[in-house]
Amino acid sequence: xxxxxxxxxxxxxxxxxxxDLFSVLLIFLLLTAxxxxxxxxxxxxxxxxxxxxxxxxxxxxIILNKEGKVFFNMDNGKDSTKxxxxxxxxxxxxxxxxxxxxxxxxxxxxxxSFGMPMVDFKKWLNAKDSKEKELLQxxxxxxxxxxxxxxxxxxxxxxxxxxPNAEVAIKGDGETNYKxxxxxxxxxxxxxxxxFNLVTNLxxxxxxxxxxxx
Amino acid sequence: xxxxxxxxxGKKGGKRRPxxxxxxxxxxxxxDLMCLLITFFMLTTAFSKxxxxxxxxxxxxxxxxxxxxxxxxxxxxxxxTGDDAVYYYAGEANPRxxxxxxxxxxxxxxxxxxxxxxxxxxxxxxxxxxYREKRISGKLIVADTTADAAVKKMKKEDMKGPxxxxxxxxxxxxxxxxxxxxxxxxxxxxxxxxxxxxxxELEMLKNAPK
Numbered sequence: 120x121x122x123x124x125x126x127x128x129x130x131x132x133x134x135x136x137x138x139d140l141f142s143v144l145l146i147f148l149l150l151t152a153x154x155x156x157x158x159x160x161x162x163x164x165x166x167x168x169x170x171x172x173x174x175x176x177x178x179x180x181i182i183l184n185k186e187g188k189v190f191f192n193m194d195n196g197k198d199s200t201k202x203x204x205x206x207x208x209x210x211x212x213x214x215x216x217x218x219x220x221x222x223x224x225x226x227x228x229x230x231x232s233f234g235m236p237m238v239d240f241k242k243w244l245n246a247k248d249s250k251e252k253e254l255l256q257x258x259x260x261x262x263x264x265x266x267x268x269x270x271x272x273x274x275x276x277x278x279x280x281x282x283p284n285a286e287v288a289i290k291g292d293g294e295t296n297y298k299x300x301x302x303x304x305x306x307x308x309x310x311x312x313x314x315f316n317l318v319t320n321l322x323x324x325x326x327x328x329x330x331x332x333x
Numbered sequence: 334x335x336x337x338x339x340x341x342x343g344k345k346g347g348k349r350r351p352x353x354x355x356x357x358x359x360x361x362x363x364x365d366l367m368c369l370l371i372t373f374f375m376l377t378t379a380f381s382k383x384x385x386x387x388x389x390x391x392x393x394x395x396x397x398x399x400x401x402x403x404x405x406x407x408x409x410x411x412x413x414t415g416d417d418a419v420y421y422y423a424g425e426a427n428p429r430x431x432x433x434x435x436x437x438x439x440x441x442x443x444x445x446x447x448x449x450x451x452x453x454x455x456x457x458x459x460x461x462x463x464y465r466e467k468r469i470s471g472k473l474i475v476a477d478t479t480a481d482a483a484v485k486k487m488k489k490e491d492m493k494g495p496x497x498x499x500x501x502x503x504x505x506x507x508x509x510x511x512x513x514x515x516x517x518x519x520x521x522x523x524x525x526x527x528x529x530x531x532x533x534e535l536e537m538l539k540n541a542p543k
Contacts, residue, residue: 317388
């Protein structure tokens, strides 16, 4: 006589291995995510309907906070073997007679936005904690001294020389005085930059045919 | 699924004992939801890139170029000053050709400067809005690049729309200038420029209605 099979019960899947894999994946992603270096200052961008996205690489940003202080940021460009940040800093050092050690140059290559006069630069690179670093960031001088162009002019000039394809973005706070922004735009035009990207937040405005006044 | 294991029924006719139930909750749906949530957050953080508004300024040459002649009947000058104030006047403000045009106060609301711009730019706006609606309703199917080029062409060929000159004084804020350039793009204005303010206009602003 054939053996009676026990009634078939629905199989129960043990979830433990899947949760294990999940946690392994999560830890992997957490460790491989790189932290963004601290921004020099906080900006509330004005709103606009523009939907064009800022390019990720080969872009230099001039940041203006609401007090009118100017900060600068640039990346190393599309070619990962070039270190445009290091090149620009070396050139600025030559212009203002400051010698930077290889370690300082390397650190600078990985930093983000910064803004202080050249005299404070070495102090900033060697500062121990972020609070000290923040205090030193008083903004890049924008006025010309002794008929010499301002420091910001030289930053932009050397950045353009190191990466001629870089686009220029202006990231200004909504409350910044327009006079300062105009100064920066004039300075950029002196460097033969006529096309600017103004960083804004997207705020859609719908205007259709029925909004037309009769 | 969650399962409730019941004990075998008690003897028939005998006193019914309360059934002892042991519950085992299966975690599968919770893990599914967690997985979905993580994927959602991973994808949405990747999309919050900053947007940019592109503006192109005319080249600034060291040599003073002669003033480009623009038709005064098409010109609308917008003056920006402190407290988010917007003033505008039509035509030319030449101190040597009195009388000076009236300065009208407006604001950034929907019924403010936008209404004025739409009124002046009616025809071009209608043309571009109809084109865009045809694309949305599906009557016209073109690639995005073709559509952008077509709109650009319509703007270039426009001969009747207003020419806007945007001038900001020292009290104006950056967001005012960004808002006004934004209105240019919302109202499909064909030609506009951000230029320096004239001393006569600073005078007009001082005497302007509050």
